[in-house]
Amino acid sequence: MANVKITELTELSETPDNTDLLEIVDDVAGTPTSKKITVANLRGGLASSGANLAIGSANYKLFVNAAGNAAEWAKGIVVMNVTRALDAAAGDVSYSGVGFKPSSAIFVAGLSNHGISIGMDNMTAKGVSCVFAAAYTPTNNDFSIWIANAGNTVYQYAFIKSFDSDGFTLTWAGVGSEAITYRIRCFLLR
Amino acid sequence: MDRACIEKVTGKLIEMQSGGKVERLSWMEWSLSVKEPKDRSEEKYQEYLAECDALEASRLDTLKQNALNAGYKEEEIEVKWVTNEEWQVIEATLNQPTPEQIAAKEKEVLIQAKMREMAEAELVAEGKLVPAELIAEGKLTEK
Numbered sequence: 001m002a003n004v005k006i007t008e009l010t011e012l013s014e015t016p017d018n019t020d021l022l023e024i025v026d027d028v029a030g031t032p033t034s035k036k037i038t039v040a041n042l043r044g045g046l047a048s049s050g051a052n053l054a055i056g057s058a059n060y061k062l063f064v065n066a067a068g069n070a071a072e073w074a075k076g077i078v079v080m081n082v083t084r085a086l087d088a089a090a091g092d093v094s095y096s097g098v099g100f101k102p103s104s105a106i107f108v109a110g111l112s113n114h115g116i117s118i119g120m121d122n123m124t125a126k127g128v129s130c131v132f133a134a135a136y137t138p139t140n141n142d143f144s145i146w147i148a149n150a151g152n153t154v155y156q157y158a159f160i161k162s163f164d165s166d167g168f169t170l171t172w173a174g175v176g177s178e179a180i181t182y183r184i185r186c187f188l189l190r
Numbered sequence: 191m192d193r194a195c196i197e198k199v200t201g202k203l204i205e206m207q208s209g210g211k212v213e214r215l216s217w218m219e220w221s222l223s224v225k226e227p228k229d230r231s232e233e234k235y236q237e238y239l240a241e242c243d244a245l246e247a248s249r250l251d252t253l254k255q256n257a258l259n260a261g262y263k264e265e266e267i268e269v270k271w272v273t274n275e276e277w278q279v280i281e282a283t284l285n286q287p288t289p290e291q292i293a294a295k296e297k298e299v300l301i302q303a304k305m306r307e308m309a310e311a312e313l314v315a316e317g318k319l320v321p322a323e324l325i326a327e328g329k330l331t332e333k
Binding site: 080084179 | 204
C-alpha cells in the first residue's frame with residue numbers, strides 16, 4: 001500500500017464501526033504529527049461539540065449549556081408570577097426558579113382598580129408604560145416595572161440589576177408605603 | 191407548587207414566587223440523558239437526586255434571604271411551599287381594607303347621609319320639596 005494516495009483507496013461505503021480508524025493530524029499549530037484515531041473517539045468529540053446531539057423534546061430549541069462547553073435542548077422560555085407589596089422595603093430582591101439564566105424579560109404588573117404597567121428589560125435597554133387610576137400614566141426608560149396605590153401618592157419602581165443562573169435580581173425603590181400587593185407576571189427569555 | 195414568605199404574627203404575605211419545584215427524571219430518563227456509560231450508576235443517580243433537593247432548597251431560601259434583606263428577622267417569618275389551593279386562600283386575604291379604612295368608609299357614608307337629610311329638610315322648609323313619607327302615603331304628589 002506504499003505510495004498510494006488516499007483518493008486512490010477503496011471507499012468504505014457504509015457507516016463506520018466505532019473501532020474503525022481514520023488518519024488525523026494532531027497539534028496542527030505546534031508540531032503537526034500524523035496519527036490514527038478511532039471513529040468512537042471522533043464521535044465523542046463531535047457529541048461534546050453538539051454536532052451529534054441526540055434529538056430533544058418537541059419544540060425545544062438548541063442552546064449552548066451554562067458551562068459553555070456543550071449544546072443542549074431546552075425550552076428557553078418561562079412564565080412566572082411574583083408579588084410585590086407597596087410597603088416592602090427598597091433594595092435588591094432576588095427571584096429564582098427560572099431554570100436558566102435569562103437574557104430578556106417582559107413584566108406585566110397589575111392590580112384591580114389601581115392600574116397596570118407593562119415593561120421590558122434586557123439590562124441594556126429597558127422601559128415601562130403604565131395606566132393607573134386618576135389618569136396617572138407614567139412612561140419611563142429607566143425602569144421596567146412601576147406600581148402605585150389608588151391615589152398615586154405611593155409608588156414603587158424597579159429595574160433588572162442582574163440576570164442570574166436560575167433567575168434575576170430586581171432593584172426596587174419608590175415613594176411612600178401602603179399595605180397593598182401587586183401581582184407581577186414575568187415572561188423570561190433565555 | 192409555589193413559594194410564599196409569611197410574617198408569622200400577622201399572617202401577612204411578604205412575598206410569593208411561583209414555581210421552583212424540580213421535575214425529577216426517572217432512572218430510565220436520567221440514564222438516557224447521561225453521555226458516558228461509566229456515569230450511568232445508582233450512585234450517580236442518587237447524586238442527581240440530591241442536586242434536585244439542593245436546588246429546591248436554594249429556591250425556597252431565595253424568599254428567606256429577600257425577607258432578611260428587607261429587615262425581617264428569621265424568627266419573624268415562615269417560608270414554605272404552597273399548593274395552588276393554599277395560594278388562593280392566601281391571595282384572597284390580600285388588599286382587603288384595614289379596620290381603620292372600613293371605619294373611615296362607614297363614617298363617610300354616615301356624613302353623606304346626614305348632609306342629604308339636612309339638605310332635604312331645608313328644601314322642605316322652603317317649600318321646594320315634598321317630604322318623601324307624604325308621597326309614599328299618597329297624601330301629596332311630587333311638585
